[in-house]
Amino acid sequence: MKCLSMLAAALAVAGSVQAAEVQVAVAANFTAPMRKIAPMFEADTGHKAVLSFGSTGKFYTQIVNGAPFGVLLAADDATPARLEREGLGGSRFTYAVGRLVLWSRQAELVDAHGAVLKAGKFERLAVADPKLAPYGAAAYETLTKLGLLDTLRPKLVQGENIGQAYQFAATGNAQLGFVALSQVQADGKLKEGSAWIVPLSMHTPIRQDAILLAKAKDNKAAAAFMQYLRIDKVRAVMRAYGYEH
Template sequence: MQFDIIHRLVRRMAPAMLAIAGMAAWPAGHAAAGTPPVAQARIAVAANFSEVARLLAEQYARRSGNRIDISVASTGKLYAQIRHGAPFDVLLAADDSTPQRLVDEGLAVRSSLYDYAIGRLVLWSRDATLVTDGERVLRQHDFRKFAIANPALAPYGAAARQVLQHVGRWDALQPRLVLGENVGQATQFVLSGNAEAGLLPRSLVLEAQRQVGGSTWLVPADWHRPIIQSAVLLEHGSGNPAAIGFLAYLRDDTARRTIAAHGYD
């Protein structure tokens, strides 16, 4: 009789035991039958947009469950890495010419091109009293050291060169320029005091000012070519649902509000 009772208990427990075993063996990323696995994409991001990109990646991850990894450098350096086979799925550039060039070279998907932001340059100094009349300071001040991103690598650096040419200071300031490999490094030169002032992305200066204050002036947009920032799906990510989904999310109202809140038009 005792054997019969034990036998009946085992028969009743068997389905539950099998279910538990199945759950333990279920691959990571599957919560239940029919749930797709978590997708992952690697996004190459221009340095000026790095913090915003991380915020957007977090927002998108919470919404989709997909994972976004961010790699940051100047647009020029990212372009070179993509040309040499770096496994990026999406490029968020600081210009619109680099994504177009990648499309023309067969390394990106033409239909995915999207202008996600328009950048603005500001004159910024840690000295709260320096930039009281921005145009006058830019035209006349005898800067010790002046920071911009390398114009050969960074679109914001190219725009800064155009601004200095516009006010007639490019040649005079050549010996005093400190060139950042990207705008993040150029901003750090001013933040650390190694440069007295610089022409930098408004988005990065907003963050730096929260740390140290200082004085700033928004450069007129018509003093340089528009800094139109484009995104593109790279061929490496053309079949990646996380990459495709992230690009679609850039057009979402929540994402657009986040971008605007960080200093972009």
């Protein structure tokens, strides 16, 4: 705890000497906490994080094709590991462990055990593309474990990323959606509707890794940002949105 506080102070001093800027590719599920963390980072260090939000799979393609990102905050650990193997980055670590949730904007539609899925009394279930989004892969794993994937497949509405899956559910285009807990929770409480937090035993853990990309190996803002993700007050923001460490 004391070390992390000292780190925060050191970052602030370093930032006051020479401010810099880093482009950060952020997995869609991490949008809400990142919008809080970015201004904190600038206030504490003087450095600026320029944010882009989207699917981890698409970010990978963009990075391989030369996109000028300095840091990737992925929705998985496999993509950063792949980038590291390919010589496109390093210094990766798990910044958060995400939680999958079955959510509806309707207050009483989702019960505490997810039995609404077996009842099948809904028209559409939003999920993210499992090939591009780890939360989508976790949703498919969950449905498979429940023995419901084939039964519910005709009702699935697939978004490119978890942000789009959330929009389908939030607008009512889908009565239910498998989304990130961070999208429907703030300050430790459900913002609206009803939800079933999927037990961790239902799918592979959603370990979300950060990686410093090769284009930013000499970027002071990028290095400072990677360190900043580890300090106590940043982790507190993540916990408020349902992430574990």
